[in-house]
Amino acid sequence: xxxxxxxxxxxxxxxxxxxxxxxxxxxxxxxxxxxxxxxxxxxxxxxxxxxxxxxxxxxxxxxxxxxxxxxxxxxxxxxxxxxxxxxxxxxxxxxxxxxxxxxxxxxxxxxxxxxxxxxxxxxxxxxxxxxxxxxxxxxxxxxxxxxxxxxxxxxxxxxxxxxxxxxxxxxxxxxxxxxxxxxxxxxxxxxxxxxxxxxxxxxxxxxxxxxxxxxxxxxxxxxxxxxxxxxxxxxxxxxxxxxxxxxxxxxxxxxxxxxxxxxxxxxxxxxxxxxxxxxxxxxxxxxxxxxxxxxxxxxxxxxxxxxxxxxxxxxxxxxxxxxxxxxxxxxxxxxxxxxxxxxxxxxxxxxxxxxxxxxxxxxxxxxxxxxxxxxxxxxxxxxxxxxxxxxxxxxxxxxxxxxxxxxxxxxxxxxxxxxxxxxxxxxx
Amino acid sequence: xxxxxxxxxxxxxxxxxxxxxxxxxxxxxxxxxxxxxxxxxxxxxxxxxxxxxxxxxxxxxxxxxxxxxxxxxxxxxxxxxxxxxxxxxxxxxxxxxxxxxxxxxxxxxxxxxxxxxxxxxxxxxxxxxxxxxxxxxxxxxxxxxxxxxxxxxxxxxxxxxxxxxxxxxxxxxxxxxxxxxxxxxxxxxxxxxxxxxxxxxxxxxxxxxxxxxxxxxxxxxxxxxxxxxxxxxxxxxxxxxxxxxxxxxxxxxxxxxxxxxxxxxxxxxxxxxxxxxxxxxxxxxxxxxxxxxxxxxxxxxxxxxxxxxxxxxxxxxxxxxxxxxxxxxxxxxxxxxxxxxxxxxxxxxxxxxxxxxxxxxxxxxx
Numbered sequence: 001x002x003x004x005x006x007x008x009x010x011x012x013x014x015x016x017x018x019x020x021x022x023x024x025x026x027x028x029x030x031x032x033x034x035x036x037x038x039x040x041x042x043x044x045x046x047x048x049x050x051x052x053x054x055x056x057x058x059x060x061x062x063x064x065x066x067x068x069x070x071x072x073x074x075x076x077x078x079x080x081x082x083x084x085x086x087x088x089x090x091x092x093x094x095x096x097x098x099x100x101x102x103x104x105x106x107x108x109x110x111x112x113x114x115x116x117x118x119x120x121x122x123x124x125x126x127x128x129x130x131x132x133x134x135x136x137x138x139x140x141x142x143x144x145x146x147x148x149x150x151x152x153x154x155x156x157x158x159x160x161x162x163x164x165x166x167x168x169x170x171x172x173x174x175x176x177x178x179x180x181x182x183x184x185x186x187x188x189x190x191x192x193x194x195x196x197x198x199x200x201x202x203x204x205x206x207x208x209x210x211x212x213x214x215x216x217x218x219x220x221x222x223x224x225x226x227x228x229x230x231x232x233x234x235x236x237x238x239x240x241x242x243x244x245x246x247x248x249x250x251x252x253x254x255x256x257x258x259x260x261x262x263x264x265x266x267x268x269x270x271x272x273x274x275x276x277x278x279x280x281x282x283x284x285x286x287x288x289x290x291x292x293x294x295x296x297x298x299x300x301x302x303x304x305x306x307x308x309x310x311x312x313x314x315x316x317x318x319x320x321x322x323x324x325x326x327x328x329x330x331x332x333x334x335x336x337x338x339x340x341x342x343x344x345x346x347x348x349x350x351x352x353x354x355x356x357x358x359x360x361x362x363x364x365x366x367x368x369x370x371x372x373x374x375x376x377x378x379x380x381x382x383x384x385x386x387x388x389x390x391x392x393x394x395x396x397x398x399x400x401x402x403x404x405x406x407x408x409x410x411x412x413x414x415x416x417x418x419x420x421x422x423x424x425x426x427x428x
Numbered sequence: 429x430x431x432x433x434x435x436x437x438x439x440x441x442x443x444x445x446x447x448x449x450x451x452x453x454x455x456x457x458x459x460x461x462x463x464x465x466x467x468x469x470x471x472x473x474x475x476x477x478x479x480x481x482x483x484x485x486x487x488x489x490x491x492x493x494x495x496x497x498x499x500x501x502x503x504x505x506x507x508x509x510x511x512x513x514x515x516x517x518x519x520x521x522x523x524x525x526x527x528x529x530x531x532x533x534x535x536x537x538x539x540x541x542x543x544x545x546x547x548x549x550x551x552x553x554x555x556x557x558x559x560x561x562x563x564x565x566x567x568x569x570x571x572x573x574x575x576x577x578x579x580x581x582x583x584x585x586x587x588x589x590x591x592x593x594x595x596x597x598x599x600x601x602x603x604x605x606x607x608x609x610x611x612x613x614x615x616x617x618x619x620x621x622x623x624x625x626x627x628x629x630x631x632x633x634x635x636x637x638x639x640x641x642x643x644x645x646x647x648x649x650x651x652x653x654x655x656x657x658x659x660x661x662x663x664x665x666x667x668x669x670x671x672x673x674x675x676x677x678x679x680x681x682x683x684x685x686x687x688x689x690x691x692x693x694x695x696x697x698x699x700x701x702x703x704x705x706x707x708x709x710x711x712x713x714x715x716x717x718x719x720x721x722x723x724x725x726x727x728x729x730x731x732x733x734x735x736x737x738x739x740x741x742x743x744x745x746x747x748x749x750x751x752x753x754x755x756x757x758x759x760x761x762x763x764x765x766x767x768x769x770x771x772x773x774x775x776x777x778x779x780x781x782x783x784x785x786x787x788x789x790x791x792x793x794x
Contacts, residue, residue: 110760122486165701199479199766276514278462280494365478367485367492376464376494386497389673391475391694391767396675 048407052400058189058202059145059153061116061178063095066138067128077132086128088121089113092143099183100174111168115175117144117202144191145184147201147394149175153184166393192401196367197383201394204387206402208369212282212362212377213351215370219286220293220350225343227290228297229332232339235298236305237327256295263292264356272360279361280376288356293346300342304335337424344417348410354381380406462513465493465743469503469520470623471672472549472692473729476768477520477751483762484750490743493518500623507732508533517737517744521730522549522623527794540735540788544748545779546757548769550693550718550726551628553615554703556685560609562601562706566724569708570636571596571604572613573667575660578640591642596662616670616677617661617690625661627727628690632708634658635724678703693718693726694767718769726769735786752780 069075071094072086096112097103103112120143127141128134145153148166153175155163164172178184196208239245267288271277277284308331316326357363363382370377378386384406387399467477474497485492498506500521507519508529525533525543533541553569555562571577576593580603601608618625637658638644647654661667670677674691681689682702689703693713696705705713709724717723731751738744755761759770770776 114765163701166698199475199482278514279466280496361496363496365474365481365495365497367482388675389471389497391674391692391698393698 048400048403052397052404054154055397055401056189057186059150060142060187061145062142062183065091065095067134077135088124092120115149117146119144119203144202150202151394196369201392209378209380209383212370213379215282216285220289223290224293224297228294229301232298232301236302252295252298261355263288264359268359280364282373282377284360285362289350293350296346297343301339304338308334341417341421344413348413352381354385464491466516467493467495467518468498468506468516470500470522471497472522473520476763480751484747488746504529508536510536511736517734517741519732530791542733542786543789544731544783546729547771548726550713552696552705552713553688554696554705555688556681557704559685561704564706565709566632566636567639568605569632573661575662611686613666614687616668616687619669622672629659631725697767752783
């Protein structure tokens with residue numbers, strides 16, 4: 001007896017070092033896995049931030065503009081027809097010519113006019129319309145530089161040397177003289193958050209896409225949350241356990257794993273072709289995304305309801321509450337934090353989705369910021385997709401910047417979900 | 429218990445039904461009228477149409493048109509699905525409307541279609557600036573990229589005639605043409621769903637294919653076999669489908685100096701510091717060589733307007749006149765600045781007049 005136990009101890013002692021090693025190895029694998037994941041995320045963030053941070057600042061050029069009535073062709077400032085037709089680009093050109101007097105020849109002049117974005121003339125028009133007294137006056141005004149100039153100016157101090165592919169030598173000289181005079185500088189690009197899409201990178205913004213995303217998500221939330229919660233409550237609390245409910249349960253779990261493009265096809269077939277919902281509007285996008293997020297919300301809501309202990313229900317029924325009262329007064333409030341968490345995660349998923357929107361016409365060029373649920377709109381990830389596909393060099397940084405904004409939204413939403421869970425969750 | 433649960437479920441079903449019905453009813457009423465122009469179609473025309481749309485939106489009281497990038501074929505399908513404001517007003521195409529599409533349009537009641545040729549787009553073969561510029565002929569391109577090619581001389585002893593086709597045996601550019609470098613053939617290009625791919629096959633591959641006399645003779649006898657031979661790209665890994673995103677191809681070329689890429693001229697124009705266009709038949713792809721047709725691989729760009737919608741959807745005429753104004757599609761217009769190759773001045777003048785009169789296309793010669 002003692003002999004055999006001694007043998008076992010011996011055996012344990014012998015293999016102990018090996019077991020410790022195995023233990024260490026196992027932990028190491030875990031650490032490596034995490035390090036790998038973290039380094040992937042870090043690379044992604046470094047790449048995106050490295051490319052995109054430039055987009056939050058935009059190159060502006062200072063112009064001395066004289067609102068010359070002769071150039072504008074405006075004799076009566078109160079005649080809105082005349083002001084609408086006035087030649088504001090003439091003012092910009094005149095101002096550039098007075099700054100650079102040595103420019104001659106058609107070709108050179110065209111090059112000179114190109115250094116300022118064409119939004120300058122619209123800005124001058126807006127200023128004059130806003131204050132009529134400017135007519136005949138001079139003022140100094142900062143206007144957007146063209147995207148090629150912007151790219152060049154930003155790359156002046158880069159380690160690879162300036163990007164000269166799209167600017168001529170003449171233009172580079174002009175920029176140098178603007179730098180010397182302090183008439184060119186980088187400023188915070190507030191337009192990026194306010195304006196809609198544009199084909200001129202310097203004027204393009206994600207304002208329209210953010211508003212479109214908000215409208216779309218509002219519809220999604222308004223449909224998916226009540227339907228999802230109602231379905232979960234019924235399935236969990238009231239539905240009889242039979243083959244039908246099992247069948248429904250299997251289907252809901254299946255739907256959660258269906259590729260999202262299928263929901264787009266469904267939206268096209270049912271909502272657009274059958275119910276004639278217009279294409280490209282937040283309503284259709286919201287409908288499709290609601291159908292897509294429903295399974296997520298139902299599944300997480302059911303889990304939340306399940307985690308409410310049966311003793312609560314029994315106590316409620318025991319003191320004479322009806323099943324509906326038990327659910328509405330006790331189970332739902334207790335399950336709500338879990339439901340909200342699931343909903344927020346579902347919404348975050350809907351916010352990052354492009355594939356189903358492809359089928360229903362939300363992958364579109366839309367300049368005007370949508371003002372309602374029936375205005376054509378696009379959403380943030382689609383805007384990223386469209387910019388990534390644009391030839392202009394300056395869209396590279398816009399794309400990365402838009403990704404940063406989308407990531408910021410997603411991180412915020414997921415943080416809210418985590419905080420809600422931590423704050424409101426009850427442990428039994 | 430049972431009774432209670434059924435009432436609860438009734439209420440729920442009714443509430444959901446109500447919600448959906450209300451949403452749908454309200455949208456149905458709204459879809460009846462539309463105050464913005466709806467445009468669909470080619471992703472190649474998209475960068476040009478969007479510029480015009482944006483300027484149109486800024487300079488007129490009309491809202492900016494909505495432009496979807498659906499591809500030429502997808503655009504035609506939507507465009508030809510019917511008349512009415514739930515269907516698009518204009519479709520862009522990087523090729524001419526096909527006869528089958530025209531017939532489909534006619535069947536759906538879209539009878540009067542105005543065809544607008546707006547300009548050209550060059551297709552370039554480019555490689556990284558880190559290596560030597562390539563000088564190719566269309567025949568080289570055909571021999572390097574077609575799925576089956578005429579048997580090369582070294583293999584001809586095995587066959588009785590010189591007109592035998594074999595699966596493409598060429599591995600390096602030097603195999604194709606001794607004057608070319610000894611580099612593995614690796615071409616990154618768009619997938620078959622892309623209009624760029626169709627145009628590349630038609631203009632570059634078929635252009636080279638035609639140079640071989642007996643294949644050219646085949647066109648008259650067996651058009652189908654001829655097309656299959658001249659348009660089919662090899663699938664053995666030497667032609668890599670790199671997706672629809674031309675920016676991605678540029679990035680990949682930058683990383684892999686041995687590869688060539690196929691994409692639109694505007695991407696070459698924007699990335700001149702990273703990639704260089706290969707010479708085709710001795711011609712460098714530049715704005716001027718494409719415009720005067722001496723660079724051989726260029727394709728026409730079109731858009732099609734539903735005449736029945738003019739006057740119903742506000743602004744279509746205004747959009748047309750903005751697009752066909754000299755400051756837009758002219759030789760030095762803003763579309764040229766975006767990389768579109770303009771039409772010649774005479775053609776612009778003639779077709780501009782037709783467009784102003786909204787002359788519908790006859791459907792002949794498609």
